[in-house]
Amino acid sequence: MIDVLVVDDDHRVAEINTAYVAKVAGFRVVARAHSAAEALARISERSIDLILLDHWLPDEDGLTVVRELRRLGHPTDVIMVTAACDVATVQAAMRHGALQYLIKPFNFAGLRAKLEAYATLRRTVDGGGETEQSEVDRMFGALSASAAPYLPKGHSxxxxxxxxxxxxxxxxxxxxxxxxxxxxxxxxxxxxxxxxxxxxxxxxxxxxxxxxxxxxxxxxxxxxxxx
Structure with a gap:
């Protein structure tokens, strides 16, 4: 079971995202937080596999949370959630270890695709076995997709x-x-x-x-x- 921390300053949105995660097999929400400080506190209290992290928080932004996690040595994986994140912020989050990001508003199908791709990638890494490069690309592609329309061959x-x-x-x-x-x-x-x-x-x-x-x-x- 993959343990998830849902972080969003909007309590109603946090509840909706929690319900979404609970509908995906193999995932469970073990904690919720509504600020950067609360998120870091939850992570210090127990083991968390994945954070669904809102970028816009009342005390610090999500990028600051990711940086602090890496400074403290926490290997927790992160999927960033943002309504209007510029390219520089997205790239910075990736450099500091965020797997990818979701653009608000997203629906259940969009989040499920991210989580299922993450679960597949995690199983592959944890298994320690070899896999084809095309399969690795497919898994990361699913994580990075943002409900984009079909793209022709040669487009990312x-x-x-x-x-x-x-x-x-x-x-x-x-x-x-x-x-x-x-x-x-x-x-x-x-x-x-x-x-x-x-x-x-x-x-x-x-x-x-x-x-x-x-x-x-x-x-x-x-x-x-x-x-």
Whole structure:
């Protein structure tokens, strides 16, 4: 059985997430917390396998909790939950050991996919046996997916999510060059993902005309588009 700590400052949301976790075979919620301090206290009191950790907490953010866990030597796994997390925060959380993240609002199916992928990965690691690289990629892919639409071969759900996050946080339309600068990828790669998101109706393309030359393509995340 995988023991889970649910952390959310909203008591009602914590109850809903607890009910979700309880519906997934092999998982049980052994504690709940509503602040960073309370979360760290619960972890010090008993063994926790996985934390479903809200990023926005009243005293500290979730990234601070992850950093403190690693400083104290706790190997507890973490899935971050956030409503509007920028790319830099996501990447920092990953560097400090968060497995992946969920974007609010999510439904039961989205959380179940994360938990089942985590359970599979955990069984593989605990078993100590060898596994095919494709299977490892599949497990991590399930952990990183954010209810994204089907992506053609050669496209990564994690990369598509990073592009989406930049667009969501932007105050104005962005170009492929802007996206590339934010995420740290090539302009060609950014353009490829933007075109895919435009074709699936999640991104709106607009043109900005200069004094000379071809118009610049700029992109905006469509309000209400499914992540």
């Amino acid at each position: 759900t994690a990369t598509a999510e990073l592009v989406r996050q930049v667009l969501l946080g932007a105050e104005e339309p962005l170009s492929a060059h802007d996206i590339a600068e934010h995420v740290g990828m090539s302009r060609q790669t950014a353009q490829r993902y933007l075109k895919l998101l435009e074709r699936t109706g999640q991104v709106r393309l607009s043109l900005r005309y200069g004094e000379t030359g071809r118009p610049e393509h700029r992109y905006t995340w469509m309000t209400g588009a499914r992540p």
